[in-house]
Amino acid sequence: MRRDEFLKTAAALAALGLLPTAARAAANLKIMVPANPGGGWDITGRALGKALQDAAAASTVTFENKGGAAGAIGLTQFVNASKGDPNALMVMGAVMLGGLITGKPPVTLSQATPIARLTSEYNVFVLPASSPLKTMKDVVEQMKKDPGSVKWGGGSRGSTEHVAAAMLARETGVDAAKINYVAFRGGGEAIAAILGGNVTVGGSGFSEFQQYIESGKMRPIAVTAPTRIKGLDAPTMKELGYNVEIGNWRGVYAPPGITPAQRQALTDLVVKATKSKAWAEALEKNGWTPAVLTGKDFEDFVDREFASLRAIMVKSGMVG
CATH class of the missing domain: 3.40.190.10 (Periplasmic binding protein-like II)
Structure with missing residues (x-):
């Protein structure tokens, strides 16, 4: 096969998400951070980008920050502008679920594609x-x-x-x-x-x-942890006599409109990144607990979190 024919074939297979992960290891990935710089989602997104490159799962990673409305503004842009893009990811987490419950934006998380939960803190x-x-x-x-x-x-x-x-x-x-x-x-x-x-x-x-x-x-x-946090001299809410315990987890989604093969390929790249030295260093530096969850297990987890968080917010008078 001539080189130009090979490149055309490779491009076509890549577009269909049919190339093996190793062949697509030099992907140029884009990460949407639906928050302004300096916060947890931003730190997570940039740490993941570094890990993707460290693991040779991506050749380049670019970032876009779009803050506001608990991530709903960034989510809306991501869903509308990145539809069908197999090289796009968006950072999200428990905060986004709470914002969607209180804000009721026109775009919902169910319109995007679950990839993986990454961390908990x-x-x-x-x-x-x-x-x-x-x-x-x-x-x-x-x-x-x-x-x-x-x-x-x-x-x-x-x-x-x-x-x-x-x-x-x-x-x-x-x-x-x-x-x-x-x-x-x-x-x-x-x-x-x-x-x-x-x-x-x-x-x-x-x-x-x-x-x-x-x-x-x-x-x-x-x-708000069940036990004291390592390296932090502060009591838990429960130690102080207040029954308040709530965790904050973070993960990544892909856009709508990608194929099952493309979704699996992105999942494989993210999982590969979480096994890199750069990711291990990010976990240690930020005090994150590794909590990788993918596939249907992650989808079911998000559904349960929505229901649990809504119940807590109703009980606490935050939503009707």
Whole structure:
């Protein structure tokens, strides 16, 4: 076969998703991060991109940040603009599910293609170092006196930190509808607000706050995990007597309109990336728990998470 005929054949097979993974190892992948730079999704997307290249699963990886509405704006663009593209991925997670429940956008996650869950982590609540409040009990006492005087800062409405604040309010006899939650489009904005004292309490994954906690600019006061987080001197909510436990997981989806073979090929590339040295270093650096789940198991997991999160939000008065 002549070289030009070979290239045409290879291109046709690649378009159909029929080339073996090794033959498509030099893919030029695009990752949509449906949040502004600096947050958990951004850190996850860029760590995955590095791992894909480290594992020789991609020759190049480009990124696009599109923040807002708990990822719904980025999701809408991804679904509409990347349809049928077998080289596109979008970062998503528990925060997106919460935002879709509260926001009811025109595009839903079911229109995209599940690929894999990647990591799991829990939220940490922090105070700026200059805060007159010192503990979560101090925060709760102030919230009981005047719910609106405590500004909770974190990700989009419906994020796991927002749900945790509503759960805490309900636990302590405060009307969850009265909590003063300030949503930010990205982790960078939330961090600036916390450090500047523009919010009372900040919530996010440990990885986003770690450097500020270690430098003494933020004081950790509680985590939403079932047990204490390694390397973090902060009690669990349950230790403090509040029945608040909620995890934050992250994963990736592909666009709609790809073939089963293309979906499997993308899944194989992502799984290969999670076995790379770069990914192991990202897990260690960010304090992420590896939680890889693919195929129907991942689809079923997302369905269960939707139902569970909706039930928690209804119970906490966040949605009707």
